[in-house]
Amino acid sequence: MDFTLTSDQEAAFSAIDKLAAQFDSRPTDFHGFALEGQELDRQLEDGQYFDIAAIPEYGPVTAALAVERLARSPYTVESALSMLVRPQLAGEWPRPLALVENGRPGRFVASAKTLLILEGGRIGAAKPPAEALESVESLFAYPMGRLKQAVEVTWFSESEAAILRIWLRTALAAEASGLLHAAIASTVEHLSVRKQFGRPLGTFQALRHRLAECAVLAGGVRWLALKAAATADPGDAALAALHAQESATRVVYDVHQMLAAMGMTLEHPLHLWTYRLKALLSELGGRGGQASAVARHCFGTALDQ
Amino acid sequence: MDFDWDTEQQGFRSTVRAFLAAHLPADWEELAHGPGSEAQSAFSKKFCAELAKAGLLVPHWPQRWGGRDADPWTAFILAEEMWAAGEPRGGQYMNVNWIGPTLMRFGSEEQQQRYIPAMAHGETIWCQGFSEPEAGSDLASLRTRAEKHGDSYRINGQKIWTSYAGHADTCFLLARTSPGRNGISIFLLPMTTPGITVRQIPSVIGEGDIHEVFFDEVEAPASAMLGGEGQGWEVVRTALSLERVGIPRFALAARMLSRSVARLQGDGRFGHGAIEQAARARAACEAARLYSYNIVDQRCHGIPTGPEASAARFATVMAERLVGEFVVEHMPDALAGGDPLLLAHHQRAIVAGIASGAAEIQLNLIATDLLRLPREPR
Numbered sequence: 001m002d003f004t005l006t007s008d009q010e011a012a013f014s015a016i017d018k019l020a021a022q023f024d025s026r027p028t029d030f031h032g033f034a035l036e037g038q039e040l041d042r043q044l045e046d047g048q049y050f051d052i053a054a055i056p057e058y059g060p061v062t063a064a065l066a067v068e069r070l071a072r073s074p075y076t077v078e079s080a081l082s083m084l085v086r087p088q089l090a091g092e093w094p095r096p097l098a099l100v101e102n103g104r105p106g107r108f109v110a111s112a113k114t115l116l117i118l119e120g121g122r123i124g125a126a127k128p129p130a131e132a133l134e135s136v137e138s139l140f141a142y143p144m145g146r147l148k149q150a151v152e153v154t155w156f157s158e159s160e161a162a163i164l165r166i167w168l169r170t171a172l173a174a175e176a177s178g179l180l181h182a183a184i185a186s187t188v189e190h191l192s193v194r195k196q197f198g199r200p201l202g203t204f205q206a207l208r209h210r211l212a213e214c215a216v217l218a219g220g221v222r223w224l225a226l227k228a229a230a231t232a233d234p235g236d237a238a239l240a241a242l243h244a245q246e247s248a249t250r251v252v253y254d255v256h257q258m259l260a261a262m263g264m265t266l267e268h269p270l271h272l273w274t275y276r277l278k279a280l281l282s283e284l285g286g287r288g289g290q291a292s293a294v295a296r297h298c299f300g301t302a303l304d305q
Numbered sequence: 306m307d308f309d310w311d312t313e314q315q316g317f318r319s320t321v322r323a324f325l326a327a328h329l330p331a332d333w334e335e336l337a338h339g340p341g342s343e344a345q346s347a348f349s350k351k352f353c354a355e356l357a358k359a360g361l362l363v364p365h366w367p368q369r370w371g372g373r374d375a376d377p378w379t380a381f382i383l384a385e386e387m388w389a390a391g392e393p394r395g396g397q398y399m400n401v402n403w404i405g406p407t408l409m410r411f412g413s414e415e416q417q418q419r420y421i422p423a424m425a426h427g428e429t430i431w432c433q434g435f436s437e438p439e440a441g442s443d444l445a446s447l448r449t450r451a452e453k454h455g456d457s458y459r460i461n462g463q464k465i466w467t468s469y470a471g472h473a474d475t476c477f478l479l480a481r482t483s484p485g486r487n488g489i490s491i492f493l494l495p496m497t498t499p500g501i502t503v504r505q506i507p508s509v510i511g512e513g514d515i516h517e518v519f520f521d522e523v524e525a526p527a528s529a530m531l532g533g534e535g536q537g538w539e540v541v542r543t544a545l546s547l548e549r550v551g552i553p554r555f556a557l558a559a560r561m562l563s564r565s566v567a568r569l570q571g572d573g574r575f576g577h578g579a580i581e582q583a584a585r586a587r588a589a590c591e592a593a594r595l596y597s598y599n600i601v602d603q604r605c606h607g608i609p610t611g612p613e614a615s616a617a618r619f620a621t622v623m624a625e626r627l628v629g630e631f632v633v634e635h636m637p638d639a640l641a642g643g644d645p646l647l648l649a650h651h652q653r654a655i656v657a658g659i660a661s662g663a664a665e666i667q668l669n670l671i672a673t674d675l676l677r678l679p680r681e682p683r
C-alpha cells in the first residue's frame with residue numbers, strides 16, 4: 001500500500017494541472033448552460049493527454065487524476081470516456097466518445113465520433129455519421145445530444161461488456177469527484193464572503209457542518225475512483241459510482257441551499273458543476289443500477305445485472 | 306378526526322377541475338415553463354379574468370370585494386388545484402393570497418378602491434420588492450431609502466430576485482424611512498413610475514422569473530404609503546402570516562411523481578431502485594399534505610398558527626427534494642426537452658427551500674419555537 005504518485009505520474013499530473021489552470025476562470029459574460037472547452041480540448045489533444053492511460057508509466061490512475069482535475073474547470077471537455085474507457089476498446093474508435101443509454105439524450109452525443117450504445121444488458125459501439133446526431137437544449141451544463149436514427153452497432157461480447165462497465169463506472173466516479181470538489185470550493189468561497197445578520201454565512205454551524213460533510217463525501221468519491229482505476233475491479237468500480245451518485249444527490253441539494261437565490265442565476269458558475277452532476281445521476285442505471293452491481297460483485301447476489 | 310372531504314368540498318374541487326379542463330389551452334404545459342415569461346404573463350391575465358367571472362378567483366374574500374366569504378378549505382383546495390395544474394394564475398396567486406387581504410386590512414380607502422377591484426377582476430400583476438443584494442435572510446437589514454421631501458418620498462436603492470417584475474403593474478415595496486426594524490415602511494408603487502428600471506436575471510429556473518429592480522430618485526406621494534411610517538415590519542409579518550401554509554407544492558410534486566412512475570412502468574423500467582425512491586417520495590408528499598392541512602384546519606377553527614407552519618413548510622421542502630431527485634435520476638430527459646411540465650416542476654422544486662425564505666431559517670424557527678431550544682448566540 002502506497003498512496004504517493006510515482007515521479008512519472010506526478011510529472012504528468014502537474015503538466016495537466018498547469019494546462020487546466022488556464023481554464024479555471026469563466027468568462028464573466030457567459031450566461032448559457034453548457035460552457036464548452038474547445039480550446040482546452042485542442043490543447044489536450046496536442047499534448048496527447050487523452051492517451052495517457054495506455055502509457056505504462058502513467059496508467060489509468062494518472063488518467064483518473066486527469067479526468068478529476070479537468071472536471072473542476074468551468075469549461076467542459078469530453079475527457080472521462082476518452083481517457084478511461086477508450087483504451088479498453090478493441091479496434092480503432094476515434095474520440096470524442098459519448099454514451100447513449102436506452103436511446104436517451106446523452107452528454108457530448110451531438111459531436112461524438114464514437115458512440116457507446118447501452119441497451120438493456122448489451123454494450124456496443126458505433127461510428128455515427130454526423131447527420132444521425134443532433135444537439136438537444138437542456139439545463140444540464142454539458143452539450144447534450146441525441147441519436148436520431150439507427151446506426152450500425154458493433155456489439156461487444158459479455159466479457160468485453162463486463163470490462164467496459166468497470167471503466168464506465170470508474171469514469172463516472174472520477175468525473176463526479178472533480179465536479180463535487182469544484183462545487184464545494186465555489187460554495188466555500190461564497191460562504192466566506194457573503195454576510196447576513198452581520199457575520200459571514202460560513203460562521204453558522206448549520207451550514208459549516210453540512211458543508212464539511214459534503215467535503216468528506218467528495219473526498220471519499222475521489223479515493224474510490226482512484227482505487228477503481230488502479231484495481232479495475234468490478235466491485236470497486238460499482239462502489240465508486242454508487243458513492244459518486246449518492247454523494248452528488250446530497251451535495252447538489254446542500255450547495256444550492258447554501259448559495260440560495262444566487263445559485264439559481266446563470267451569472268454565478270455553481271450551476272456549471274451542479275447541473276453536470278445532475279446529468280451523471282441517471283447514468284448507468286442510477287443508484288439502483290450501481291446498487292445491483294454492488295450486490296453482485298461485493299455480496300455475491302445476482303440481481304438484474 | 307376525519308380525513309375525508311365533505312360533499313361540498315368534493316363538489317368545489319370538481320368545479321375547479323372542470324374549469325381548468327375547459328380553459329387551459331392544448332399547449333398549456335409548454336406555456337407553464339417560465340412563470341414570468343411574456344407569454345405566460347399574458348395568458349395569466351386572460352385566465353384570471355375568466356376565473357374571476359366564474360367566481361373562482363377570490364371566493365374566500367369578503368363579499369364587499371367580490372368574494373363570497375368562503376372558508377380556508379375552499380381557498381386551499383383552489384390553490385392545490387391551480388398549483389397542481391402548473392399555476393396558470395402566474396404571479397396573481399400573490400394578489401389572491403396576501404396582497405389583496407393586506408390592503409383590505411391596512412390600506413386607505415383610496416388605496417383599496419384603486420387596487421383591490423383590479424385584483425378581484427384578475428386584471429393586474431404585482432411584484433414583491435423585499436429582498437436586496439445585502440438583505441436576503443436578514444431582511445430587516447434592507448437599505449433602500451425613502452426620504453421625505455414635503456408631501457412625497459424620494460426612493461433610492463435596489464431590490465433583487467423580484468419575481469414577475471418584468472410584467473408587473475405595481476410593486477409592494479419595502480423601504481427604509483429611518484434606521485432599525487421600526488424604520489421600515491411600505492410603498493405601493495406603479496412600476497411605470499419614472500426612475501424604476503428592471504433587469505431580468507438569466508437563471509436556471511426559466512425565463513422572466515427573477516429580476517433586479519433599481520430605484521433612482523423615484524418620487525412617491527405620501528399617499529402611496531401602506532399603513533403608517535415605520536409600520537412596515539408589522540404589516541409584513543401580518544401579511545406573511547396570511548400565507549403561512551405557503552404554496553401547496555406537494556400537489557404538483559405528487560402529480561409529477563405519479564406521471565414519472567407511469568412512464569417508467571410503461572417502459573418496463575420501474576425497477577427496485579426506482580420503486581424504493583418513488584415510495585419514499587410519495588410518503589414525503591403525503592406527509593407534507595397532512596402537515597399543510599393541519600394548518601388550514603387550525604385556521605378554520607380560529608386557532609392562531611404557531612411554529613407548526615414552519616414544520617409544514619419544511620416538510621414540503623423535503624417532498625419537493627425527493628420528487629425532484631427522483632425525476633432527475635429516472636426521467637433525465639425531462640430536463641432535456643422531454644416533458645415541459647416536468648421541466649417546469651423541476652425549476653420550481655429547486656427553489657422550494659429558497660424562495661419566500663430559506664429552509665434553514667425555518668429550521669431555526671422550528672428549533673426555537675417548536676422544540677423550545679435555547680437560541681443561537683448572535
Ligand SMILES: Cc1cc2nc3c(=O)[nH]c(=O)nc-3n(C[C@H](O)[C@H](O)[C@H](O)COP(=O)(O)OP(=O)(O)OC[C@H]3O[C@@H](n4cnc5c(N)ncnc54)[C@H](O)[C@@H]3O)c2cc1C
Pocket residue numbers: 194196197201204206207257258259260261262264432433434435436437440441442443465466467468469510514515656659660661662663664665666669
Ligand atoms: C425563484 C425565487 C423567487 C424569489 N422571488 C422573490 C420576490 O418576488 N421578492 C423578493 O423580495 N424576494 C424574492 N426571492 C428572494 C428570497 O426571498 C431569498 O432568496 C431568500 O430570502 C434567501 O435569501 P438569499 O438568497 O439572499 O440567501 P442568504 O440569506 O444569503 O442565505 C444563504 C444561505 O445561508 C443560510 N443562512 C442565512 N442565515 C442563516 C442563519 N442565521 N442560520 C443558518 N443559516 C443561515 C440560508 O439558509 C441559505 O442557506 C426569490 C428567490 C427565488 C430563488
